[in-house]
Amino acid sequence: MPPAAWLRESARILGVRNLSQVTDFNLISAYRNTFYGWKLVALSVFMLSLMALTVFQGLGTFLVAFERQFGWTRTQMSGAFALARAEGAVLGPIEGWLIDRLGNRRMILIGYIIMGVGFVLFSQVNNLWEFYAVFMLITLGSGLGGWLAMISMVNNWFIRQRSLAIAAAMSGVHVGALMVWPLAFGIENYGFRWTTFAIGVFMLVIIGPVAKAVRNRPEDMGLQPDGGFESGASRGARDESKDDGDPEFTARQALRTRAFWALTIVHLSSSISIVTLALHLAPKLVDMGFSLTSAAFIPIFYTLIALPSQFLAGYIADRFPKPIVTFIFLMFQATSILVIAFAETPAMAFLFAALYGVGFGGRIPLLTAIRGEYFGRKAFATIMGLSQVPNNILMIFAPLFAGFMYDLQESYFVPFLTFAILAFMGAALMLTVKKPELSETPAVQTVGSERA
Numbered sequence: 001m002p003p004a005a006w007l008r009e010s011a012r013i014l015g016v017r018n019l020s021q022v023t024d025f026n027l028i029s030a031y032r033n034t035f036y037g038w039k040l041v042a043l044s045v046f047m048l049s050l051m052a053l054t055v056f057q058g059l060g061t062f063l064v065a066f067e068r069q070f071g072w073t074r075t076q077m078s079g080a081f082a083l084a085r086a087e088g089a090v091l092g093p094i095e096g097w098l099i100d101r102l103g104n105r106r107m108i109l110i111g112y113i114i115m116g117v118g119f120v121l122f123s124q125v126n127n128l129w130e131f132y133a134v135f136m137l138i139t140l141g142s143g144l145g146g147w148l149a150m151i152s153m154v155n156n157w158f159i160r161q162r163s164l165a166i167a168a169a170m171s172g173v174h175v176g177a178l179m180v181w182p183l184a185f186g187i188e189n190y191g192f193r194w195t196t197f198a199i200g201v202f203m204l205v206i207i208g209p210v211a212k213a214v215r216n217r218p219e220d221m222g223l224q225p226d227g228g229f230e231s232g233a234s235r236g237a238r239d240e241s242k243d244d245g246d247p248e249f250t251a252r253q254a255l256r257t258r259a260f261w262a263l264t265i266v267h268l269s270s271s272i273s274i275v276t277l278a279l280h281l282a283p284k285l286v287d288m289g290f291s292l293t294s295a296a297f298i299p300i301f302y303t304l305i306a307l308p309s310q311f312l313a314g315y316i317a318d319r320f321p322k323p324i325v326t327f328i329f330l331m332f333q334a335t336s337i338l339v340i341a342f343a344e345t346p347a348m349a350f351l352f353a354a355l356y357g358v359g360f361g362g363r364i365p366l367l368t369a370i371r372g373e374y375f376g377r378k379a380f381a382t383i384m385g386l387s388q389v390p391n392n393i394l395m396i397f398a399p400l401f402a403g404f405m406y407d408l409q410e411s412y413f414v415p416f417l418t419f420a421i422l423a424f425m426g427a428a429l430m431l432t433v434k435k436p437e438l439s440e441t442p443a444v445q446t447v448g449s450e451r452a
Contacts, residue, residue, distance in 0.1 A: 035227040036215065037157030037165065043213060044150040044169035047108070051146045052176025054119065054199055055138060056275075057299060058183045060282025064292050065192045067283075072128060074283060078403035080132045081279055082396045084139040092392055095143050096152075096385020100378075104153040109211035111145015112203050114138075119200030123193040148388075152381040155372045156217045159225045162372050163322070167314025167365035174310065174361065177303035181296040188293060217377075225377075247438040248376035254383045257436035259374055262429060267367050268391040269426025270330055272398040273337045273419035274360065279399045284340070284412050285349060298353050305357025313362035317369060326366040327430045333359025334423035341416035374435050 063077050099107050118138035125131050151166060158165040186195040218225055254260045285295035309329070317325045336355035343349050368384070375383050402415040 036221060036223065037154070037218060037225070037227070040157060040213075040215065041154055041165055041169045043210065044154055045172040045175060047112075047210060048147065048150055048170065048172025049175035049179065050172075050203065051115070051142055052173040053179045053183060054115075054176075055142045055146070056173070056278050057177045057180050059278045060280065061180060061184045061187060061292065061296065062192065063279060064282055064286060065187045066131065069192065070128075072131075073403075073407055074280070075400065075403040075407050076128060077131070078279060078399040080135040081275075081399045083132060084136050086392070086396050087136055087139060087143075091140070091143060092385040092388040093382065094385070095148060096381040096383070096388075098144070099149050099152055099381035099385075103216040104149045104156075105211055105214040105216055107149045108145040108153075108214055109207060111141045111143070111149060112207040112210070114141030114144065115146075116141075116200045116203035116207065119196050119203065122200070123195075123197035148381055148384055151368055152384065153214065153216065155368075155380050156377050157225055159377075161226055161318060163317040163365060163369040164311070164314040166369045166372070167310045167317075170365045170368070171307055171310050173364060174303040174306045177299040177306075180299045181293065184293050184296045247374070247436075248378040249374075249383070249436075249438055251379045251382040251386060253438065254375045254379070254436075255386065259433055259436045260383070260387065262433045263367065263371065263374075264387045264390055266326075266330070266426045266430050266433070267387065268394050269422045269429070270333055270363060270367075271391055272394055273333070273416075273423055275395050276398045276402045276415065276419060277337075277340075280402050280406070280412060281340075283406075284343075288344065288346070288349065290346075290349075298349055301350060302353035302357035302360065305354055306361025309358045309361030310365055314365050314369070317366050322366055322370045322373065323430050323433045326363065326370065327427050329359050329362030329366065330423065330427035330430055331359070332356075333363055334420055334427055335359070337416055337420035337423055341413055341420055370433075 059081070063074065066072055066077060067074065095107075115138055118134055118141055121134045122138065125134055151169060154165050154169045155162065183195065186198075215221055249257075281298070282292065282295050285298055286292060290298075313325060313329055332355050336352050336359055339348060339355060340352040343352055371384060371387070372380060398415075398419070401418075402412060405415050406412055
């Protein structure tokens with residue numbers, strides 16, 4: 001494709017209204033004319049990378065630091081993560097409801113303020129109970145204003161390009177992994193107290209300007225999803241047309257569909273290995289002979305693979321059936337967990353990272369985008385929050401199980417093998433998921449009444 005044609009196609013995807021500006025390489029003008037939804041996607045990348053580093057990707061680094069500093073066992077520290085998941089199971093539906101009612105903007109502001117204060121307090125931890133309390137405060141903030149608030153905002157701004165937009169926004173999760181090495185370097189050279197204090201202050205400084213830039217829905221700016229301007233005529237035409245594919249389920253209606261529960265099971269079957277690895281991968285690699293700093297290169301390696309995989313998955317899923325595309329990436333992830341269960345050498349660790357990067361990268365946006373396609377924008381955050389309840393309940397026990405089995409056998413083989421089997425089962429279930437029909441009466445809807 002000629003360069004000019006490639007630029008025009010890229011501009012069309014990004015919603016640039018004056019394509020001549022792009023061919024002239026007037027980047028400032030092109031940015032100003034870019035659909036605001038894509039600017040919010042870029043903002044989401046930044047904020048999710050910060051959250052992922054501190055609350056997800058960097059957990060294993062913190063675990064090793066506290067183990068060295070205080071001598072706490074891995075089971076004891078996994079207990080904090082289990083309590084945080086219990087908190088998420090209770091508050092998940094409430095968080096989703098608050099996002100749908102109060103708006104993404106307010107919840108992002110509230111959530112990151114809580115996270116910032118939490119990390120400042122993290123720098124003062126001296127006892128195990130303080131570690132538990134502060135960690136729960138941080139996860140409360142991430143639940144209120146982190147992943148769910150950001151992704152539901154992106155879901156509101158896109159319909160036709162939803163998978164690609166969500167994939168782009170959720171690349172922040174992988175960008176956070178690229179920052180694990182600087183986090184490990186900071187902890188090893190300056191200590192966890194100064195590092196966590198700096199993280200907290202940074203969050204408190206940036207959240208004001210970020211919240212000011214957030215817009216909950218395109219209609220708030222007189223725009224339509226995917227770009228364009230809203231008018232009375234266009235609103236009427238869009239209300240009469242179903243071409244946008246958004247069925248607009250309520251939370252109650254979604255709960256009565258087989259698709260909701262099947263997707264929930266698929267999600268948890270792969271999530272338990274992800275959250276467990278977030279906590280126990282660094283210790284596993286250190287046990288294999290890696291230093292704490294060199295162990296951080298494994299997340300960097302799988303992230304470099306996950307980033308293009310994520311965009312590829314989003315692009316393909318907007319053009320082909322999502323269940324089939326999701327199944328393929330879930331199989332890559334399940335295979336990677338099987339590899340790390342048997343891994344004893346650096347070569348096996350890097351093979352795990354390669355497979356995990358493809359699977360983890362592709363799976364992340366698809367299991368979210370398919371909820372938007374199947375259930376719409378109206379109650380997306382509430383539906384996602386409800387679907388996280390079984391997920392969070394099981395995640396209470398998964399890291400504890402891994403930590404307990406390590407303390408008992410000095411090996412992660414049994415828990416990782418268990419999670420790999422569950423991941424394979426979830427991938428198979430994904431092939432049975434079909435799109436529900438809103439037009440049917442929810443009270444009498446059955447498995448057989450749904451069709452693709």
